[in-house]
Amino acid sequence: MRILLVYCHPVPESFCAAVRDRAIATLTAAGHTVDLLDLYAEGFDPVMGADERRLYNEMTRADHPAPDHAERLEKAEGILFVYPTWWYGLPAMLKGWLDRVWTPEVTFAIPEGGGPVQPLMTHVRFLGVVTTCGAPWWLSFLIGQPGRKTILRGMRALCAKTCRTLYVAHYRMDSSTPESRAAYLEKIEKKLSKV
């Protein structure tokens, strides 16, 4: 499968980078092709401006703010997000990538006269999230895991009907140990080798 790996962390030497590398190694070993998109390294601008917003509902490929990203999205058969959970959600950088790149015509169609949007990302059969959370798991559940739901429900609704999902998180990152981090990397390898 061709997998777009969207990575978002500002610090190159962070644990998140180790997570990304393990994910790439595991997926590649399993025979998948990984297309790495590193949002911070690219200096992606997550802020949707006024002109873009004005055009949004009628946006065509010619107006797309990041045509290269749109093309890579269209080629993907699977998408894996690797990021730290901040305030129970996606870092602004990643949130803005969804807002600006997942546009109409590329990812969904707005039917004339209303009704629910029509998914256009039906070539995506796998959607995964690998993340780190400062909060403990019970608090994340209590808050309702907004970040997980934004991707695995909100964005999944634009993918294939049978699209499989995966969610792996290391909770309580602030009190993590070398052992807990190593165990987490093992868990990622185990889960991703089954994709």
Next chain:
Amino acid sequence: MRVLVVHAHPMESSFNASLFRMTVARLKEKGHTVDAIDLYKEGFDPVMSHDERAAYQDTSENRKPVEDHVERLLAAEALVLVYPVWNYGYPAILKGWFDRVFLPGVSFGLVNGKVRPTLHNIRKILVVTSYGGSRVRAFLMGDPPRKLAQRMLRATVRPGASVKYLAHYSMNLSTVATRQAFMSRVEAAVDRF
């Protein structure tokens, strides 16, 4: 009351921007002291940088890049957010405001690796927002923005603070009548503030 109003919409001609202007004007009329932040207008950068992330836990350093916003947040007694829901979440510019301003030593402390909310100066929250899709669809998605307001924000500010969440769903099918009705709901909520 000292009210901090935070707004995040790129178009001044939008319905959302008119909700923001009405809210600010009406709060002032009612005698509140209003501090308004229009994130797009001031060109707020929502991206937490490498250096900010590296100094995140250092409570003497971490607020320096956003000192002005931190001071305004800590001076407020109430918080009002006016923004559109995009992809079942905040616009990036608002998400980044939380990422960069709600720091250790500002809105929470870390005690033995456990988070202790500290934003106890805020005792009232009002969220005014709009969704492109229907309420049913938002419900099926787990309505993340509603949960962020009613659970995350509620847990961050003074215990017992009132949290009001007003949303116009199905904006893509909205009419003058639905927008006016929503504007009136927001007006009434602002008047009771």
